[in-house]
Amino acid sequence: xxxxxxLRRLGGALVSLVTVTIxxxxxxxxxxxxxxxxxxxxxxxxxxxxxxxxxLRALYRLDEPLHRRYIGWLGDIVRGDLGRSFQDHRAVSxxxxxxARSTILLNxxxxxxxxxxxxxxxxxxxxxxxxxxxxGTGVAAAALNALPVFWCALMLQIAFSVELRWLPLxxxxxxxxxxxxxxxxxxxxxxxxxxxxTCLSYGAAAYVSRFVRASLLDSSAPEAWRAARARGxxxxxxxxxxxxxxxxxxxxxxxxxxxxxxxxxxVIVERVFAIDGLGxxxxxxxxxxxxxxxxxxxxxxGCASVIGMLAADLAYGWIDPRVRRAR
Amino acid sequence: MRRRDTWVLALLFGITACSAPGVPSQRxxxxxxxxxxxxxxxxxxxxGRPDRNSEIFAAQLTDSLVxxxxxxxxxxxxxxxxxxxxDHHDLTFHLRDDVxxxxxxxxxxxxxxxxxxxxxxxxLENRVYAPLLALVSGVEVVDRLTLRAHYPEPTPDALEAWxxxxxxxxxAGADADLLASEFARSPVGCGPFRFExxxxxxxxxxxxxxxxxxxxxxxDRLVFRIFRDQRTSYQALRRGELDLVxxxxxxxxxxxxSAEAARWKSFVYSSLSVWWIGWNMDGSNPFxxxxxxxxxxxxxxxxxxxxxxxxxxxxxxxxxxxxxDSPWADPELKPRAYDRALxxxxxxxxxxxxHDGDGTRDRAGKPFRFRMLVAVSSMQIVDxxxxxxxxxxxxxxxxVEIEKVDFQRFRELRAAHRFDAxxxxxxxxxSPDLYELLHSSQRDSGVNYIGLTxxxxxxxxxxxxxxxxxxxxxEIYRALQRRIYETEAVSAQFHFSSPVIHDxxxxxxxxxxxxxxxxxxxxxxxxxxxxxxxx
Numbered sequence: 001x002x003x004x005x006x007l008r009r010l011g012g013a014l015v016s017l018v019t020v021t022i023x024x025x026x027x028x029x030x031x032x033x034x035x036x037x038x039x040x041x042x043x044x045x046x047x048x049x050x051x052x053x054x055x056l057r058a059l060y061r062l063d064e065p066l067h068r069r070y071i072g073w074l075g076d077i078v079r080g081d082l083g084r085s086f087q088d089h090r091a092v093s094x095x096x097x098x099x100a101r102s103t104i105l106l107n108x109x110x111x112x113x114x115x116x117x118x119x120x121x122x123x124x125x126x127x128x129x130x131x132x133x134x135x136g137t138g139v140a141a142a143a144l145n146a147l148p149v150f151w152c153a154l155m156l157q158i159a160f161s162v163e164l165r166w167l168p169l170x171x172x173x174x175x176x177x178x179x180x181x182x183x184x185x186x187x188x189x190x191x192x193x194x195x196x197x198t199c200l201s202y203g204a205a206a207y208v209s210r211f212v213r214a215s216l217l218d219s220s221a222p223e224a225w226r227a228a229r230a231r232g233x234x235x236x237x238x239x240x241x242x243x244x245x246x247x248x249x250x251x252x253x254x255x256x257x258x259x260x261x262x263x264x265x266x267v268i269v270e271r272v273f274a275i276d277g278l279g280x281x282x283x284x285x286x287x288x289x290x291x292x293x294x295x296x297x298x299x300x301x302g303c304a305s306v307i308g309m310l311a312a313d314l315a316y317g318w319i320d321p322r323v324r325r326a327r
Numbered sequence: 328m329r330r331r332d333t334w335v336l337a338l339l340f341g342i343t344a345c346s347a348p349g350v351p352s353q354r355x356x357x358x359x360x361x362x363x364x365x366x367x368x369x370x371x372x373x374x375g376r377p378d379r380n381s382e383i384f385a386a387q388l389t390d391s392l393v394x395x396x397x398x399x400x401x402x403x404x405x406x407x408x409x410x411x412x413x414d415h416h417d418l419t420f421h422l423r424d425d426v427x428x429x430x431x432x433x434x435x436x437x438x439x440x441x442x443x444x445x446x447x448x449x450x451l452e453n454r455v456y457a458p459l460l461a462l463v464s465g466v467e468v469v470d471r472l473t474l475r476a477h478y479p480e481p482t483p484d485a486l487e488a489w490x491x492x493x494x495x496x497x498x499a500g501a502d503a504d505l506l507a508s509e510f511a512r513s514p515v516g517c518g519p520f521r522f523e524x525x526x527x528x529x530x531x532x533x534x535x536x537x538x539x540x541x542x543x544x545x546x547d548r549l550v551f552r553i554f555r556d557q558r559t560s561y562q563a564l565r566r567g568e569l570d571l572v573x574x575x576x577x578x579x580x581x582x583x584x585s586a587e588a589a590r591w592k593s594f595v596y597s598s599l600s601v602w603w604i605g606w607n608m609d610g611s612n613p614f615x616x617x618x619x620x621x622x623x624x625x626x627x628x629x630x631x632x633x634x635x636x637x638x639x640x641x642x643x644x645x646x647x648x649x650x651x652d653s654p655w656a657d658p659e660l661k662p663r664a665y666d667r668a669l670x671x672x673x674x675x676x677x678x679x680x681x682h683d684g685d686g687t688r689d690r691a692g693k694p695f696r697f698r699m700l701v702a703v704s705s706m707q708i709v710d711x712x713x714x715x716x717x718x719x720x721x722x723x724x725x726x727v728e729i730e731k732v733d734f735q736r737f738r739e740l741r742a743a744h745r746f747d748a749x750x751x752x753x754x755x756x757x758s759p760d761l762y763e764l765l766h767s768s769q770r771d772s773g774v775n776y777i778g779l780t781x782x783x784x785x786x787x788x789x790x791x792x793x794x795x796x797x798x799x800x801x802e803i804y805r806a807l808q809r810r811i812y813e814t815e816a817v818s819a820q821f822h823f824s825s826p827v828i829h830d831x832x833x834x835x836x837x838x839x840x841x842x843x844x845x846x847x848x849x850x851x852x853x854x855x856x857x858x859x860x861x862x
Contacts, residue, residue, distance in 0.1 A: 033735025039369075039376065039452055042702065042734055043600060043754040045764055045774045046458045052449035059450060088370055089507035098527060154558055162562050169566055170559055171529060271555050276367075276528020280555070 009313060013306035017299070018074075024298045025070050028291055034062060035086050035289035060086055060291075073295060082299070083292035087285070092296040095281065102172055103277035106269070109193060110200035111258050115251075118205040122212025123247065127225055129217060137213075141206035153199045153272040160195065168192045170274035196273045200266055208254070215250040248319055252312045259308025260301050358855055360833060362571040363560045364551035367527060372499075372511035373492045374442060375451040380551075382455070383844040385492040387533055387549060387851075389516025392420050392439065392489040394847040397839035399653060399757040401486055402847045404541075405434060405493060405517065415481035415795055420489070422472040426540045428495045429521045436474040440466045441496040443476075451505060459488035483795050484758040493517060519544040519851035528553055545835055545854030564591075564828060571829035571836075573843075576641045577707055579826040592831045595824045596838035597643055599650050600754040602712070604699075604818040605741075609770070609778030612747045613690065614697055621815035622663070623673035627719050629665035634821065637711055641826055645819035647811045648755060648764075649804075650840050655759040657805040660812050670723055681724050688724040696726040697747035702737035712820070713750075741776045749776070750820075757841070759804040762788040765816065777817065783810050832856050 036056050040047045048056070057063045061072060076083055082092035125134045161169040168174065172192045177185050228238045267279040278297060285293035368381035373389055392406035403409075406420040426434040443466050446453045462482055467475045478485060498515045502508030514522050519541070520533035531551040535544045552568075554560035557575040564572045565587050574582060583593065604624075606615035614620055630644040644662035649655050674680075679688040679695050688695040701713065713729050720727055727748075732740065740746055753764075762769070766788045769775035787807040794800045811817060827843065829836065834856045837848035844850060 032739055043752050045753060047454045055449040089504055157562050162565050169562055272559055274554050274559055
């Protein structure tokens with residue numbers, strides 16, 4: 001039974017994935033210009049000859065009709081080949097793999113921080129609905145959401161890296177880290193991660209705290225909490241039994257949506273902190289019309305979305321027997 | 328939390344914060360220069376897909392036959408001499424016999440021929456040298472150290488093509504695709520620095536070539552640190568993690584006022600880039616065929632004030648495309664002066680008068696309202712310039728609508744002559760040849776986008792291409808400048824300047840209108856002076 005449900009979901013997800021790739025493929029090809037002219041120097045009046053451009057179009061299959069190009073790309077994907085970048089002719093899989101590690105590390109930590117701070121704060125605000133704490137966290141959440149990341153990143157850099165010199169300014173490791181011991185390298189990496197992770201997570205943590213608060217209030221948890229306190233249960237036990245379980249379902253939905261964010265990268269944070277991640281790779285590939293790289297990253301994000309949503313869907317049934325029975 | 332846990336945490340934080348991670352590990356005097364590179368090079372293959380960053384990288388790693396020095400004069404590099412045949416169809420280079428690749432193998436004429444052959448392959452997408460080498464019909468290796476290039480048409484600017492970075496056949500010839508080859512991951516050249524490592528998005532490290540034929544570089548190591556964000560690179564400079572930065576204009580004034588300014592030296596170099604306005608003169612609009620209108624709009628702009636107040640002095644009003652520091656520039660010509668009254672009179676004479684009193688000039692019922700095509704840019708300056716021009720012309724009764732489009736679209740519209748006027752930047756080589764941009768034969772299939780048809784300009788651009796006599800050539804190109812100026816065939820606005828800030832102990836930097844990296848006097852001459860205590 002559960003197997004059929006998974007297969008049905010996978011089938012639907014596959015259709016969505018193919019649709020997304022068709023749309024992205026069409027958009028990037030139908031935009032003005034082409035991948036060949038995207039490489040031209042905007043400040044030079046010289047460039048490749050018409051014959052050279054034609055040869056390159058043939059090399060990159062740009063002279064074929066759009067549908068044949070897409071089918072060709074899809075065929076390569078089925079064979080496990082993401083293609084080669086128009087930019088430097090390197091394998092797309094190699095380019096993605098080289099940057100995925102830093103992006104996944106950064107985003108995984110940001111998600112942990114976001115949940116680690118957002119969930120307890122939200123639960124506390126729900127428990128103390130209407131209190132000064134509740135109002136205070138609400139105002140703080142709105143303020144944090146409104147703070148532009150690039151500005152905040154700059155302020156944090158100036159304060160902690162330039163003036164106080166407590167933390168590194170950029171990158172994910174020091175230049176000489178490879179020659180140091182394991183502990184030093186661990187501390188070095190931790191120090192490098194503080195500011196980018198903060199920038200990536202503060203807005204999302206604020207959002208999660210309000211999300212959790214709203215979810216708990218919707219499920220009448222405060223009454224359960226009051227009853228539990230009246231029974232003499234410890235605050236942590238109350239939070240675990242009534243808070244976390246009540247918020248679990250909506251949080252699972254949120255977590256499912258967060259899985260693709262692991263690979264999404266953040267252009268602003270990667271740019272400001274000089275981290276060579278997938279966000280910048282996508283931006284640069286899109287601006288250079290590097291179709292194979294754009295499509296490779298689209299596919300990766302699409303697959304992550306599918307996996308995230310499928311995992312969340314399966315977890316609903318595991319957590320809540322009512323959902324399982326209803327299905 | 329227990330007291331012991333608190334101490335452990337405090338210790339960890341202390342180690343993390345204070346014990347080196349992220350703190351500059353290089354100090355002035357250590358003979359390592361760390362300089363800003365604003366993005367990763369498109370390729371390390373030396374001749375494949377050259378962009379500005381890969382050209383800067385290639386210029387350190389390998390040499391060319393000839394090169395400009397910082398005063399824009401040709402100097403011999405791997406070629407010790409060269410000569411044209413009497414009929415100017417053949418250009419012969421005589422190579423030095425003491426130049427070696429970084430692996431010790433001697434550089435030969437065969438390597439040069441290989442470089443030329445490879446650079447013209449479309450798969451390498453060499454947009455810089457392939458168009459220049461296309462003028463060569465054949466390259467002959469006369470002997471181990473002699474190379475002859477044949478030109479079907481005599482080409483006075485033939486040397487431009489021979490600035491191409493040289494690559495070794497024995498290292499780069501094995502792979503069919505140079506861009507994806509092992510050579511492009513670990514390139515070998517014959518220049519003053521050898522390749523050490525490249526960490527994508529982080530840095531490229533080069534070490535001094537001890538056996539460089541023109542003397543060992545003054546630095547032990549040259550490190551290009553990659554920062555896409557200008558502000559981050561500026562903060563890195565403040566922290567002492569960069570030794571040299573070419574700053575964005577908006578950060579220039581801030582840097583000079585900063586607390587760290589005493590640690591730095593600064594200078595400005597004016598580049599060969601020209602920001603210019605192209606008026607469409609193909610007759611598709613009623614405005615710009617008349618030279619008086621073009622001159623009026625140029626006179627209406629107070630460029631001196633704009634350059635000093637808004638651009639912090641980081642721009643020089645331009646006369647034509649020729650850089651004022653170029654030996655080709657006519658020193659008699661001065662930028663067209665700001666004269667609003669003259670601008671109004673010229674428009675009146677051209678028949679553009681505000682007949683109906685609505686604040687906009689008109690002629691034969693047609694209001695003077697035109698579209699200015701501009702490519703979307705991340706440069707803050709562009710928006711400031713557009714707003715300034717719009718206001719200046721509007722006060723004269725001329726209305727301009729800005730049409731901002733993606734660069735690809737900009738190119739399409741410009742090539743199809745579908746614009747009234749456009750603005751953009753061109754970066755020129757030191758060569759004086761403007762045939763492609765201005766000759767009437769280039770209107771339909773070339774890059775004479777503005778539809779210019781001026782017999783005198785046609786004659787001068789053609790004569791300049793045919794003339795090998797340096798003095799006569801100078802006369803021709805100065806006459807060309809005067810003609811461009813008199814007819815305001817193009818409205819060159821500014822030569823932008825690049826502000827450089829560097830550690831005060833780093834010396835030997837030779838700015839030139841090309842830049843500080845890509846001349847014969849580049850980073851190989853940089854060195855650290857004796858360290859003085861910081862004030």
